[in-house]
Amino acid sequence: MAATLVSLALSILFISSSVNALSLNYYDKTCPHLESAVTDAVKNGIVNDKTVPAALLRMHFHDCFIRGCDASVLLESKGNQKAEKDGPPNISLHAFYVINNAKKAVEELCPGVVSCADILALAARDAVALSGGPTWQVPKGRKDGRISKAADTSQLPAPVFNITQLQQSFSQRGLNLNDLVALSGGHTLGFAHCSSFQNRIHNFNGSVDIDPSLKSTFAATLRSICPEHNKVRSAGITLDSTTTAFDNAYYKLLLKGKSIFSSDEALLSTPKTKALVSKFASSQEEFDNAFVKSMIKMSSIPGGQEIRLDCRKVR
Known part of the structure; x- marks a missing residue:
């Protein structure tokens, strides 16, 4: 399987590198120990916090879906000028310190050479x-962006999206339905706060309180965790039953009526996307191959103009 994943990476690379000037050997001469430094930072983060992998993967997704993969999600707000990380969908993002630690280590090895965007892409790969x-070989050569606005986070696909909205959001970034279903599998490492799925378990519509697509016993569990007038902001549930393991349990749960977000359930609403869910649920290898292909495609969305010395601020 490893050989298959590498060949997938290379095939996507040939497509993306001609457009975005990304390459596997971008830092071979200028920063040969880059990847090991990033991996060490991610490993150290996981030792202290088992949620770091989910955080890094989500951080990379949220970065690439606004102005491309340019590390704009890492920039700090300045006074009243709120950055992406302070936009409503990103308030729960965390583990920024892992990227900052990785950048510090890389700067000691090769000052001013490696972009924060490349470090984030590598960290997301390591998280998986x-x-x-x-695992896969990450094409490198991204640049860091100078613009980060909290208001732009409204562009991110939302947990309440239906399949039409999801497809539109992904297609605007050059991603298709295969990518949508494969990348949704990243939820295998995720956590959902009550606010992101309250719409399915309380006052679903005028005549029904609970989304009928939810298995009744599962809906009861969700309601017990997230009562209608829940005031605990940290309350919620993991997105699958093996939250620290990257596997295909997410897809198996979808088919059992145990999806969390409306956007998860939406994957079952068309014959093509439902067929992909079924394929990934029945084969870890099929999911792994598709996820790698789509991750390389997504992480190659262009953006950025510079190499930041500090991931938290522009030069």
């Missing part, structure tokens, strides 16, 4: 691999 998922 260190959670028992597939």
Whole structure:
């Protein structure tokens, strides 16, 4: 399987590198120990916090879906000028310190050479691999962006989106339905706060309180965790039953009526996307291969103009 994943990476690379000037050997001469430095930072983060892999993967997704993969999600707000990380969908993002630690280590090895965007892409790959998922070669050569606005986070696909909205959001970034279903599998490492799925378990519509697509016993569990007038902001539930392991349990749960977000359930609403869910639920290898292909495609969305010395601020 490893050989298959590498060949997938290379095939996508040939497509993306001609457009975005990304390459596997971008830092071979200028920063040969880059990847090991990033991996060490991610490993150290996981030792202290088992949620780091999920955080890094989500951080990379949220970065790439606004102005491309340019590390704009890492920039700090300045006074009243709120940055992406302070936009409503990103308030729960965390583990920024892992990227900052990785950048510090890389700067000691090769000052002013490696972009924060490349470090984030590598960290997301490591987050998956260190959670028992597939690994792949990351095309490199991204640049860091100078613009980060909290208001732009409204562009991110929302947990309440239906399949039409999801497809539109992904297609605007050059991603298709295969990518949508494969990348949704990243939820295998995720956590959902009550606010992101309250719409399914309380006052679903005028005549029904609970989304009928939810298995009744599962809906009861969700309601017990998230009562209608819940005031605990940290309350919620993991997105699958093996939250620290990168596997295909997410898809198996979808088919059992145990999806969390409306956007998860939406994957079952068309024949093509439902077929993909079924395929990934029945084969870890099929999911791994598709996820790697789509991750390389997504992380190659262009953006950025510079190499930041500090990931938290522009030069």
